[in-house]
Amino acid sequence: MGTENNRSRREFLGKALGAIAVAALNPLAVLLTPRDVLAAGNGFIIDLNSQSYSQLNSVNGSYRIVIPNTKEVFDNGDVLPYAFIVTRTTSSAFSIVLGWCTHRHYELDHYNVQTDLIKCLNPDTGHDSTYSVDGIVLHGPSKTNLPQYEYSYHTINNTLEVFIPGLAVKDGEVRINALELFQNFPNPVKGVTTIPFKTHYYSKVTLTVSDALGHIIAVLHDGGLSAGDHSFEFDTSIFPSGTYFYHLSDGGETLTKQMVVVR
Numbered sequence: 001m002g003t004e005n006n007r008s009r010r011e012f013l014g015k016a017l018g019a020i021a022v023a024a025l026n027p028l029a030v031l032l033t034p035r036d037v038l039a040a041g042n043g044f045i046i047d048l049n050s051q052s053y054s055q056l057n058s059v060n061g062s063y064r065i066v067i068p069n070t071k072e073v074f075d076n077g078d079v080l081p082y083a084f085i086v087t088r089t090t091s092s093a094f095s096i097v098l099g100w101c102t103h104r105h106y107e108l109d110h111y112n113v114q115t116d117l118i119k120c121l122n123p124d125t126g127h128d129s130t131y132s133v134d135g136i137v138l139h140g141p142s143k144t145n146l147p148q149y150e151y152s153y154h155t156i157n158n159t160l161e162v163f164i165p166g167l168a169v170k171d172g173e174v175r176i177n178a179l180e181l182f183q184n185f186p187n188p189v190k191g192v193t194t195i196p197f198k199t200h201y202y203s204k205v206t207l208t209v210s211d212a213l214g215h216i217i218a219v220l221h222d223g224g225l226s227a228g229d230h231s232f233e234f235d236t237s238i239f240p241s242g243t244y245f246y247h248l249s250d251g252g253e254t255l256t257k258q259m260v261v262v263r
């Protein structure tokens with residue numbers, strides 16, 4: 001397990017440094033900075049008036065954009081910064097797709113109008129996957145299309161709002177919402193209630209319940225959970241009526257909601 005973690009970490013660092021190197025060498029690769037980021041729910045806004053994105057004011061202009069200090073966790077356990085390729089396909093439409101090859105999560109080039117392709121930049125033999133501008137696999141070992149991201153184009157101020165599930169923006173900084181805690185149901189509760197929550201990447205989480213005085217009265221979960229929707233049941237039947245609180249924590253962030261027990 002430790003070896004596997006070390007391997008993943010090495011691969012992650014290698015890929016992340018590779019991405020940064022590509023960004024430094026390739027004028028069409030951009031590292032998004034907090035200055036570029038404006039609050040926009042589950043995503044962020046790219047200001048197309050900025051010199052940094054000038055190519056996007058022309059049809060077929062394309063950039064690969066990496067969002068530093070973020071982590072996207074893929075199904076196979078790879079952890080990489082969020083990255084996507086944005087291409088202007090018409091005067092009013094864009095294609096926004098994942099910026100990592102779906103074969104082994106190596107970095108992709110931006111869309112190249114000369115070849116009409118997005119290419120995997122993995123130099124190893126046989127890693128020659130290519131994709132269309134909208135992320136369809138055209139060739140190579142990759143079998144999975146690049147996921148597309150939704151967006152809104154605001155013509156009035158020439159900004160592009162990109163929606164990426166799991167990303168959040170606070171105070172001009174891109175952050176990942178690691179956890180989301182939802183209301184228990186039923187609530188008020190007489191017997192058993194269900195507490196739903198979501199983890200946006202693999203996390204070690206604790207789910208506890210406390211009484212109104214802050215004493216922990218139940219630990220419903222303490223351990224690792226993969227990314228996704230989860231729920232745990234809590235049997236209230238041995239507790240008196242009153243207000244209780246449930247807490248979801250990954251060691252850094254703690255979310256709390258309240259429930260009412262009736263007898």
Ligand code: FES
Binds near residue numbers: 128
């Ligand atoms: S990593 Fe892209 S084709 Fe293998």
